Amino acid sequence: MSRSSKYPEQFRRDAVELVESSDRPLRQIARELGVNHETLRSWVNKAKEEAAAPVEDPAVTDEVQRLRKQVAELQKEKEILCKAAAYFAKEMDR
Template sequence: MGNKYTKRYPKEFKRDAIALVDSSGKTVTAVARELGISSESLRGWYRRAKADRGEGQPGELTTAERDELKRLRKQNTEQAKTIEVLRKAAVFFAKESDR
């Protein structure tokens, strides 16, 4: 989702970095500095991992919930477009039947 300058990390790297934060007792910032990555990236990965384990903040979505929300929003957009096409068709045929 990022732009062309956004660095991508493999899932294994993210998993290992999160495990290092959990096991080392160091702060997210310290671990990120050791690994040479952005502390904000690691903080986001860590927050998502905690939410997936059920340890996140109240109301925070898990990865599965985020994926479902994304899918439902896409489906909603497609249905809204379909409804608009059908509405225009109904208006067109209503005008045609009046002639």
């Protein structure tokens, strides 16, 4: 659910970009833009969280599921082969 803001989305994106590209303090930039510094700080934090969040790609998700299934099958096969090798090693010692 998105709250309406008195600041347009493009203005918020530009303000965040200005904070990230400037060496000036956030408070100074907020003052120059006429925005509360805590509001600007929240925009910056939200942008950082969104940038750090992984992008869900259905193709990647499907591939991961397929590979996990394949790994599980290969682990079962390996377990069976290890048991068979142990069995035949015992048979050879007799």
